[in-house]
Amino acid sequence: xxxxxxxxxxxxxxxxxxxxxxxxxxxxxxxxxxxxxxxxxxxxxxxxxxxxxxxxxxxxxxxxxxxxxxxxxxxxxxxxxxxxxxxxxxxxxxxxxxxxxxxxxxxxxxxxxxxxxxxxxxxxxxxxxxxxxxxxxxxxxxxxxxxxxxxxxxxxxxxxxxxxxxxxxxxxxxxxxxxxxxxxxxxxxxxxxxxxxxxxxxxxxxxxxxxxxxxxxxxxxxxxxxxxxxxxxxxxxxxxxxxxxxxxxxxxxxxxxxxxxxxxxxxxxxxxxxxxxxxxxxxxxxxxxxxxxxxxxxxxxxxxxxxxxxxxxxx
Amino acid sequence: xxxxxxxxxxxxxxxxxxxxxxxxxxxxxxxxxxxxxxxxxxxxxxxxxxxxxxxxxxxxxxxxxxxxxxxxxxxxxxxxxxxxxxxxxxxxxxxxxxxxxxxxxxxxxxxxxxxxxxxxxxxxxxxxxxxxxxxxxxxxxxxxxxxxxxxxxxxxxxxxxxxxxxxxxxxxxxxxxxxxxxxxxxxxxxxxxxxxxxxxxxxxxx
Numbered sequence: 001x002x003x004x005x006x007x008x009x010x011x012x013x014x015x016x017x018x019x020x021x022x023x024x025x026x027x028x029x030x031x032x033x034x035x036x037x038x039x040x041x042x043x044x045x046x047x048x049x050x051x052x053x054x055x056x057x058x059x060x061x062x063x064x065x066x067x068x069x070x071x072x073x074x075x076x077x078x079x080x081x082x083x084x085x086x087x088x089x090x091x092x093x094x095x096x097x098x099x100x101x102x103x104x105x106x107x108x109x110x111x112x113x114x115x116x117x118x119x120x121x122x123x124x125x126x127x128x129x130x131x132x133x134x135x136x137x138x139x140x141x142x143x144x145x146x147x148x149x150x151x152x153x154x155x156x157x158x159x160x161x162x163x164x165x166x167x168x169x170x171x172x173x174x175x176x177x178x179x180x181x182x183x184x185x186x187x188x189x190x191x192x193x194x195x196x197x198x199x200x201x202x203x204x205x206x207x208x209x210x211x212x213x214x215x216x217x218x219x220x221x222x223x224x225x226x227x228x229x230x231x232x233x234x235x236x237x238x239x240x241x242x243x244x245x246x247x248x249x250x251x252x253x254x255x256x257x258x259x260x261x262x263x264x265x266x267x268x269x270x271x272x273x274x275x276x277x278x279x280x281x282x283x284x285x286x287x288x289x290x291x292x293x294x295x296x297x298x299x300x301x302x303x304x305x306x307x308x309x310x311x312x313x314x315x
Numbered sequence: 316x317x318x319x320x321x322x323x324x325x326x327x328x329x330x331x332x333x334x335x336x337x338x339x340x341x342x343x344x345x346x347x348x349x350x351x352x353x354x355x356x357x358x359x360x361x362x363x364x365x366x367x368x369x370x371x372x373x374x375x376x377x378x379x380x381x382x383x384x385x386x387x388x389x390x391x392x393x394x395x396x397x398x399x400x401x402x403x404x405x406x407x408x409x410x411x412x413x414x415x416x417x418x419x420x421x422x423x424x425x426x427x428x429x430x431x432x433x434x435x436x437x438x439x440x441x442x443x444x445x446x447x448x449x450x451x452x453x454x455x456x457x458x459x460x461x462x463x464x465x466x467x468x469x470x471x472x473x474x475x476x477x478x479x480x481x482x483x484x485x486x487x488x489x490x491x492x493x494x495x496x497x498x499x500x501x502x503x504x505x506x507x508x509x510x511x512x513x514x515x516x517x518x519x520x521x
Binding site for chain 1: 349351353445477516519520521
């Protein structure tokens with residue numbers, strides 16, 4: 001006790017002696033010290049306040065209800081709000097129309113930023129569109145649209161309207177000869193777009209058969225359609241009459257082999273290898289009974305035809 | 316339309332279409348002898364103006380007399396060639412100055428257009444589609460027999476449609492060369508009807 005008191009007394013005494021020794025020095029340094037202390041206190045208090053504010057926001061997130069978004073019209077404003085001033089943990093959006101691609105991407109980005117997004121759109125027709133090339137020298141494209149039954153589908157490409165269809169069996173299909181740019185399908189206000197993405201390489205067709213009307217006109221019909229045709233037509237045991245420049249039967253050269261009759265049996269082993277490598281084979285008439293080729297058939301000839309596909313192509 | 320190839324002789328109104336009666340049988344014999352084509356054992360005679368013409372992939376037309384097609388014959392001939400048929404018109408006189416040649420070529424150009432009848436190059440696939448004839452159309456023993464123009468005709472002429480020969484015109488008198496009984500071939504060193512086999516094979520495959 002005596003020591004503490006003596007230490008405090010020593011400090012106080014020193015302070016008194018300083019004060020009495022230099023009054024000017026006391027006021028400048030004290031003022032400066034006081035100012036520093038004051039500013040430090042203000043800084044500390046500010047930091048504390050900001051910390052408390054941020055902790056408060058984290059502890060109490062807002063969950064907005066569906067009613068907060070008035071259909072699609074208020075979606076943009078709501079998305080702007082949710083992306084800036086607010087950071088909701090979850091949102092629910094009721095759509096009365098298909099939002100624009102920008103809005104769709106924005107909603108997806110919101111979900112990616114940590115907000116749980118749920119949406120509903122009972123009035124929206126489920127719509128999907130695909131465009132694929134058809135293996136045909138005329139280079140048509142097949143347009144497939146998924147839409148609710150009974151709905152009208154309007155198709156157009158970059159040049160204008162293509163056709164109008166009625167969806168049946170879940171959608172509709174159209175084969176268009178010349179599709180330019182992106183294809184749009186409009187279904188009750190909803191719109192889907194797609195472009196032909198696949199590329200197709202058309203190769204030659206090989207016709208195998210006996211020399212005669214059938215083979216001659218089969219080859220001529222294919223050539224008229226635009227296919228490049230090679231033909232090996234059996235004329236005698238010694239050899240064939242050839243058309244074009246028949247080469248090795250492989251997928252690098254031929255898109256398809258057309259076998260018209262039993263004379264194709266001579267090349268059946270090579271055709272079998274070709275088919276197993278992915279080549280196409282059309283077997284007609286007597287060729288279906290050829291042992292070497294019959295094994296390649298997906299089904300036995302003479303059965304009932306399979307039912308038509310799900311999409312009805314009509315307008 | 317049967318699967319068999321029936322060789323036909325064209326009947327036309329203005330001339331002696333029947334002047335080579337043994338030719339069809341001889342040609343049928345050769346086709347059957349050398350190839351595996353399903354050829355009918357008997358030929359047919361069909362009107363040039365008739366629908367039946369379209370059922371035969373190979374038709375032979377010959378004669379000695381002036382040729383004047385009727386409108387129906389001309390129309391049907393055009394249709395036959397355009398639809399993939401193959402008709403051989405052979406001058407039984409082997410005479411480029413003769414009445415058959417002058418009138419037949421006139422009728423052909425009247426039907427298919429001026430300049431439609433063109434010289435067939437001797438490298439055409441017609442000369443190699445079965446037997447090979449390196450020098451073009453084989454000569455006949457009748458071209459230089461003192462009758463007709465007594466010339467050797469080195470070329471045949473053709474009306475070409477879509478890259479294929481639809482009508483073949485000949486001054487070489489194959490109608491005389493092949494107008495014999497098939498059994499006589501066994502006495503010949505070289506079968507003269509082999510070129511006829513080429514014609515039938517071409518008709519069946521092109």
